Amino acid sequence: xxxxxxxxxxxxxxxxxxxxxxxxxxxxxxxxxxxxxxxxxxxxxxxxxxxxxxxxxxxxxxxxxxxxxxxxxxxxxxxxxxxxxxxxxxxxxxxxxxxxxxxxxxxxxxxxxxxxxxxxxxxxxxxxxxxxxxxxxxxxxxxxxxxxxxxxxxxxxxxxxxxxxxxxxxxxxxxxxxxxxxxxxxxxxxxxxxxxxxxxxxxxxxxxxxxxxxxxxxxxxxxxxxxxxxxxxxxxxxxxxxxxxxxxxxxxxxxxxxxxxxxxxxxxxxxxxxxxxxxxxxxxxxxxxxxxxxxxxxxxxxxxxxxxxxxxxxxxxxxxxxxxxxxxxxxxxxxxxxxxxxxxxxxxxxxxxxxxxxxxxxxxxxxxxxxxxxxxxxxxxxxxxxxxxxxxxxxxxxxxxxxxxxxxxxxxxxxxxxxxxxxxxxxx
Amino acid sequence: xxxxxxxxxxxxxxxxxxxxxxxxxxxxxxxxxxxxxxxxxxxxxxxxxxxxxxxxxxxxxxxxxxxxxxxxxxxxxxxxxxxxxxxxxxxxxxxxxxxxxxxxxxxxxxxxxxxxxxxxxxxxxxxxxxxxxxxxxxxxxxxxxxxxxxxxxxxxxxxxxxxxxxxxxxxxxxxxxxxxxxxxxxxxxxxxxxxxxxxxxxxxxxxxxxxxxxxxxxxxxxxxxxxxxxxxxxxxxxxxxxxxxxxxxxxxxxxxxxxxxxxxxxxxxxxxxxxxxxxxxxxxxxxxxxxxxxxxxxxxxxxx
Numbered sequence: 001x002x003x004x005x006x007x008x009x010x011x012x013x014x015x016x017x018x019x020x021x022x023x024x025x026x027x028x029x030x031x032x033x034x035x036x037x038x039x040x041x042x043x044x045x046x047x048x049x050x051x052x053x054x055x056x057x058x059x060x061x062x063x064x065x066x067x068x069x070x071x072x073x074x075x076x077x078x079x080x081x082x083x084x085x086x087x088x089x090x091x092x093x094x095x096x097x098x099x100x101x102x103x104x105x106x107x108x109x110x111x112x113x114x115x116x117x118x119x120x121x122x123x124x125x126x127x128x129x130x131x132x133x134x135x136x137x138x139x140x141x142x143x144x145x146x147x148x149x150x151x152x153x154x155x156x157x158x159x160x161x162x163x164x165x166x167x168x169x170x171x172x173x174x175x176x177x178x179x180x181x182x183x184x185x186x187x188x189x190x191x192x193x194x195x196x197x198x199x200x201x202x203x204x205x206x207x208x209x210x211x212x213x214x215x216x217x218x219x220x221x222x223x224x225x226x227x228x229x230x231x232x233x234x235x236x237x238x239x240x241x242x243x244x245x246x247x248x249x250x251x252x253x254x255x256x257x258x259x260x261x262x263x264x265x266x267x268x269x270x271x272x273x274x275x276x277x278x279x280x281x282x283x284x285x286x287x288x289x290x291x292x293x294x295x296x297x298x299x300x301x302x303x304x305x306x307x308x309x310x311x312x313x314x315x316x317x318x319x320x321x322x323x324x325x326x327x328x329x330x331x332x333x334x335x336x337x338x339x340x341x342x343x344x345x346x347x348x349x350x351x352x353x354x355x356x357x358x359x360x361x362x363x364x365x366x367x368x369x370x371x372x373x374x375x376x377x378x379x380x381x382x383x384x385x386x387x388x389x390x391x392x393x394x395x396x397x398x399x400x401x402x403x404x405x406x407x408x409x410x411x412x413x414x415x416x417x418x419x420x421x422x423x424x425x426x427x428x
Numbered sequence: 429x430x431x432x433x434x435x436x437x438x439x440x441x442x443x444x445x446x447x448x449x450x451x452x453x454x455x456x457x458x459x460x461x462x463x464x465x466x467x468x469x470x471x472x473x474x475x476x477x478x479x480x481x482x483x484x485x486x487x488x489x490x491x492x493x494x495x496x497x498x499x500x501x502x503x504x505x506x507x508x509x510x511x512x513x514x515x516x517x518x519x520x521x522x523x524x525x526x527x528x529x530x531x532x533x534x535x536x537x538x539x540x541x542x543x544x545x546x547x548x549x550x551x552x553x554x555x556x557x558x559x560x561x562x563x564x565x566x567x568x569x570x571x572x573x574x575x576x577x578x579x580x581x582x583x584x585x586x587x588x589x590x591x592x593x594x595x596x597x598x599x600x601x602x603x604x605x606x607x608x609x610x611x612x613x614x615x616x617x618x619x620x621x622x623x624x625x626x627x628x629x630x631x632x633x634x635x636x637x638x639x640x641x642x643x644x645x646x647x648x649x650x651x652x653x654x655x656x657x658x659x660x661x662x663x664x665x666x667x668x669x670x671x672x673x674x675x676x677x678x679x680x681x682x683x684x685x686x687x688x689x690x691x692x693x694x695x696x697x698x699x700x701x702x703x704x705x706x707x708x709x710x711x712x713x714x715x716x717x718x719x720x721x722x723x724x725x726x727x728x729x730x731x732x
Contacts, residue, residue, distance in 0.1 A: 015440035044705045046571075082593065084574040085567050087620050094440040096618055108595060115597040223437040237453040241486035249485055255450045255599070260436070284481040292436045296449035296482070309457050333595055347600050350457070409600045416604030418594045 013089065016222060019098040019113035019146065021106075021137035022123035027154045031123065031192035032086065032099060035214070038199045041088035083113050093218050107366070107381035108333045110137065111421050114144040115407070118222040121150045126159045126189070130172050132367050138173070139366045142180035143329065143383070143423070145403055147225045149177075150186045152213060156205065157191040163207040179369065181400075184220070188213050226293045231259030231267070232320070232397070232405050233313040234349035239298055251282060251298035252307055257349065257404035258397075259315070261291045261299065269305055270312045270395050271322040276303040293404075310351035312395040312405075320405060322393035323427035326355070329364070329399075330378065330386045334412070334419040337377040338386070344419065348394045348408040355410065358387040385425070399423035441626055445478065448615040450599060451578060452482035452562070455613050458603045459560040462490040462613070463520070465549070468504035469678035470635050471564030471616055474624055476511055477633050478615060479562075491518035493552055493561070495545045498525045499659045499680035503636040510634060522552035550586040553610055560603070560611045568620040578617050584608035622701055629694035639697065641674045641689045652685030676701075 022028040036042045047062075054063045086097045098113030100106070114120060120141035124134045134151075141149055151173050159165045170187045177185055188197055189205050190213055196202035199214045211219070236254040241247075261267075265278045281291050282298040291297040299313060307313075314320065332338045338357060346355040363375040363384040371385075378384045399406030410420030438446065455462050464479060466472045479488050494508065512519050524544050527533040533547035553561060567574045577593050579601045594602055605611055616624070628635060645656040647666040653673060654660045659681040662668055673686035674697075691697045 013440045014437060015443050082575055082590070083595075085618065086574060087568045087618070089620075089622070094620075094623075112595040112597055116599075223435060226436070228436055236450070237457045237483075239483060239486050243485070243487075246485040253453050253482070255446060282484075284484050294443060294446050295438065296446040296453070298484075345604075347602065350454075404598065407598045407600065409597055409602060411602055411604055416602070416606065418597070418602045421595070421597045 013092060013094055014223070015094050015096065016119060016217060016220065017096045017098065017117050018119040018121055018217065019100055019110070019117035019141070020121045020123070021100055021110055021113075021141070023125075023131065023133045026123045026125045026128075027192045028099075028123050031152070031154065031190075031198070032097060034192050034195055034198050035095075035097075036086065036088050038195070038214070039088040039090055083109050090214070090218055095217065106133075106136070107140065107331060107383065110140050111144060111331045111333075114141055114146050115403075115421065117141075117144075117146045118225060119148040119150065119217070119220060120146040121152060123152050123154050123192075124169060126153050126155045126162075126165050126169065129165075129169050130176070134173075135176060136366045138177065138180060138182070139369065142177075142182050145181070145399060145423075148184045148186075148220050148222070149182050150188060150213065150216060152192075153187065153189045154192050156189045156196065157194055161189075161202075161204040163205075166205075166208070186210065186216055186220075188216065227258040227402050228260055228292060229258075230318055230397070230402065231261055231265075231313070231315045232257040232402060233261060233299060234351070234395075234405070235307055235309055235311045235313065236350045238308060249300075250304070251300050252313065253296070253298045254350065255296045256291050256293045258293060258402050261297075261313075262289065263287075266316050267301070267313050268316045268319050269301075269307050270314060270319055271393050272306065272311070274303075274305040275316055276301040276305050278302075310349075312349065314395075320395045320397050321427065322395055324390045324393050325358075325428045326388040326390060326394060326396065326408075326422075327425045327427070328386055328388065328408070328422040329383060329425065330410070330423075331383045331421045332378040332380060332419065333421065334417065335380050336419075337379045338384075338420065339377045343413070345411040345413050346388070346390060346394075346408050346422075347411065348396060349405060351392070351394060353390045353392045353394070354413075355388045355390045358389050361385040361387065386422075388422075394427065396424050396427050398426055441623065441630065444619055444623060445481070445627070447599070447618065448478045449482040451601070451613065451615040452479050454601055455560050455562070455603070456483070456489045459611070461556070461558050462560040462562065463493045463553070463556070463558040464488070464490060464562040465564070466492040466494045466508065466519070467564070467678065468494065468500065468508045468636060469564070470624055470628060470639065471566065473507070473511065473633060473635050474619075474627055475562060475564050475615065476515065476517075477627075477631055480515060488515060488517050490562075491520055493520045493522060493549075493556075493558070495549050495552070496521050496523045496525075497545060497680040498523065499682055501636065501638055501675075501678065501681060503638045504678055507634060507636040520552060520556065522548045524548045527551060546586075553586065558610060559605060560613050562613045562615060564616055565612075565614045566616050566619050566621070566624075567614075576614060576617065578614050579603060580612040580614065581605065582610050582612055586610070588612075622698070625694060625698045625701055629698060636678060638675045638678065638686075641672050641692050643670055644673050644686065645669070646671050646673060646686065653687070654685055655681060657681050 051062050084099045088095050100109045100113035122137045153169050166189045190197045197212045234254050235252045239251040239253050241249050263278050263280050268275050279300040279302045281288050340357050342357045344355050346353050362371040362373045397405040406424045408422045409418050412419045527548040528535045532551050533544050577596050645668050646653040647662050674689040675686045691700045
């Protein structure tokens with residue numbers, strides 16, 4: 001821990017993305033500051049700038065939040081406006097933190113941060129116990145299918161390191177989590193301010209035998225979270241050099257969304273349904289033996305079938321069904337509400353189409369998990385189940401099966417703004 | 429053929445590469461007229477390598493755009509020429525000197541060339557009708573950049589509005605723009621300085637010689653070692669010294685300082701950076717020292 005990696009081992013490190021969630025005063029900035037400090041990811045000039053700002057603001061402590069609030073208006077108002085991404089590394093892993101603010105715009109920002117996360121980190125203040133906010137964070141992380149969740153019970157120093165307090169929160173959360181889809185949960189008692197159980201094991205919690213937060217982040221196994229069975233290759237770009245040297249080269253470039261592709265595999269191109277065989281897979285100037293998520297490769301086929309951007313390559317007997325009727329959970333992200341009959345642009349993998357809202361089935365109360373079926377619209381930061389009809393068939397899977405082929409965004413065609421995030425339940 | 433992966437796990441460098449290539453291809457597929465902003469520095473060159481990989485064996489489906497400050501290091505220009513030739517790429521040069529001569533940019537004798545680039549860059553984007561401009565910005569560089577999206581919307585004045593950024597979910601990028609607007613694209617968003625150096629080391633790609641330790645005449649000004657050149661002459665009691673130095677970032681000669689170093693290979697540079705206690709910009713970029721929000725303010729005006 002803390003030892004910078006040298007040139008030889010860096011290439012073998014892997015990557016963990018995690019999203020942080022928590023209310024305004026639960027010590028999230030302090031915890032992120034500590035992770036960055038203790039992994040030697042804060043440089044002297046950055047720390048000096050923060051110390052100088054703290055002094056000029058009249059604080060008698062170094063406000064690590066100033067390190068993470070990057071914009072002038074954030075520093076002026078002392079609030080965090082938007083998701084920020086931060087980076088640190090230990091000898092075994094690189095980490096990308098999606099730092100999502102805890103204030104009122106929580107849902108939209110949390111959904112954004114959680115969409116790419118392998119792990120969700122929810123902070124609770126040990127004195128407060130579980131709040132509505134902590135439950136909401138857990139619901140959102142579960143809805144976004146973030147496979148690993150850590151509940152960090154912070155400010156343990158302010159409850160005299162009480163095992164009883166920790167156990168109560170632990171038990172309450174585990175009971176609540178049974179209603180959600182959380183495959184892996186770890187509950188860790190910490191003090192972000194003093195560093196207990198963050199990087200080093202605390203002597204103040206002899207009753208706790210689990211890992212420190214950093215140890216857990218470094219060792220949680222994320223590779224198996226990807227679908228390596230169902231081949232999904234959305235075609236992104238057709239590579240046709242037409243040069244003397246590569247006159248007949250025709251490759252289909254894209255990022256593998258699921259499964260393992262190998263030369264010789266029989267494949268089907270959707271939506272046309274034409275079949276062919278993989279002739280070769282290229283990674284720059286090398287032919288490779290196989291491709292798996294999230295590799296960006298170029299696939300060549302034996303036959304001259306018509307393939308273009310927006311199509312998908314899959315295995316012959318294991319392909320998604322093209323569909324124009326989509327049943328999905330939508331997180332609405334703009335002030336003007338989503339209403340039935342509304343028309344929007346939809347971007348799903350590499351395919352863009354138009355969609356019409358057929359029906360809003362219910363609005364999900366992310367605090368109580370209650371389904372409000374009388375709702376007529378979805379407002380800013382609300383989540384609901386919606387039926388869409390699209391102009392062209394989408395090649396989709398349930399989000400629970402594949403986070404890439406199961407997700408989409410909705411775009412307002414007049415303003416061009418991203419207004420909704422969708423997770424597909426099923427397509428009919 | 430390379431060997432079969434046993435655990436189907438990509439190293440972080442391979443993941444970053446795959447994601448950047450995905451972004452390059454997405455932009456090339458969806459935008460009418462993209463361009464790659466090229467400064468000649470290490471990030472630009474990693475961008476060229478990634479773009480090369482994204483479209484191989486085809487050539488880059490977009491040109492490069494360099495803003496020539498008139499104060500660029502010779503080594504940077506020659507590296508640029510080598511890359512352009514090897515890739516068979518097209519390049520536009522937008523000259524700050526020309527922009528000043530045409531009255532597009534005002535030279536008041538106080539504003540740094542780095543800031544003057546903004547006008548020349550925006551003018552080149554508008555004149556050529558570019559709808560997307562790739563930039564080598566990284567979120568780890570600076571706290572305002574930590575908030576930057578991969579697709580960063582610019583209005584018809586080229587301005588960035590941090591409060592109006594579009595949410596970016598999964599790997600689904602929204603490239604919708606209105607006529608006259610453009611999008612800045614940052615494929616290296618998730619890379620850190622160390623990642624860049626590891627990648628240069630792994631790929632063994634050509635970068636300007638000034639990144640490696642060499643002897644140079646320097647003067648100490650505002651705590652930075654500046655290279656003596658037509659743009660930097662000793663003033664007052666500044667003393668010219670000969671030192672073994674290298675550059676951590678590449679900007680114009682008047683603003684970019686060098687650091688004392690003996691690192692002559694990428695591996696040695698990596699070892700040096702891994703224990704560095706000061707950020708690359710804090711150490712050697714004069715233009716970021718004007719105020720706490722210097723970078724943010726320049727970005728709002730249209731800087732990349």
